Amino acid sequence: MGTKITAIKSFLPDLLVTNEKLSEEFGRWEPEKIENKLGIKERHASSDGETAGDLAYEAAEKILTNYDRSKIDLLILCTQSPDYYLPTTACVLQSRLGLKNEVGAFDFNLGCSGYIYGLAIAKSFINSGMADVVLLITSETYTKYIHPKDLANKTIFGDGATATILERSIDEQILNFVLGTDGNGKDNLIVRNGYSRNPFDPKAKEIITGSNDIFTDNNLYMNGTEIFNFTIEAVPIAVNQCLIKNNFTMEDIDFVIFHQANKFMIDYLRKKIKIPQEKFYANMLYTGNTVSSTIPLAIEDALCNGQIKKGDKVLLCGFGVGYSWGATIVII
């Protein structure tokens, strides 16, 4: 017995932020330059008052339209932009989605590695007999954390949500995991203020980066150099360990999907790990980096356009804020 993914759906908010709009607003970085380098043409942003809970709700409703929602007995939401300090957004969603009361529901706070961890949690609950059907949701509104004058981060991040249903299966379709953490990297991708350690500071000092972007400690800060260093160090090791743990070589894998951080970064990783281009997914053109949603968005898209098909072995790897990373192999 095991666990399988039975459906994935996504939802992107209506508000579009195009490269043209950013280029015009900031007066630097031609739209083509952003597209060529980052592989992003446009990204979606949540509007004022539109929360991660709202995006999660829309993604979940898309999947539940054709699914008996009474079968769900665990709802897990991966988010770093919850609706409230408390209660847990997953509890609010249980009610909004009309799920039964006999459902476990909780949030977990992870970023770009979140989908991998979500699969690990879902598999653990199902294989241990604690749940039969899991609704795994990823949802982020990082754009709300970005300073209005921070072009670098505005070009990269977009908002969005995905919903995945996982069920018990005869054969195991979610294979072994590699999970990793290095909290020493916490300062390199962080929103410092607003929670317990440092309260929101309305008078927070504006800091100008070497690229003339502006942020305060109330905003998202990303040290791109250190994040890139971390990624090129951790990801090749995680991929290799994942293959070893599952007794596969790269030749056994039909397709590889990494967290869609940006095109340059994942192309570099692909070359460094020597993954054939035809086996590799790289498309964030119309979504940008949607944090924990990039991998399920990619699976949904790759299934839709025929890049992957039923029975394929797909290696997934998520990495980022924390630092946190994870990899696994799923059989579609």
Next chain:
Amino acid sequence: MKKTDFVNELADYCEFEKEGLLVNTPLKDVEGYDSLAVMSMIAFIDEKFGLKFTAVQFEDISDCNSIIKLIGEDRFEK
């Protein structure tokens, strides 16, 4: 490797305008030197020399000569 070849290869990789780019040209004056170019520089140095520099080390980089010093002068032809 000759320092001039390094400068040319770096310029190609980072998509800098090569004309007039010398080892001592201040990078802040180079068309296209921004946070996207820094990402390319990290990749280039990792690929070519198997080295990684911290963000603090990168902050001290002012021209190609300072990159060469970080990599190690002994790896270049005199």
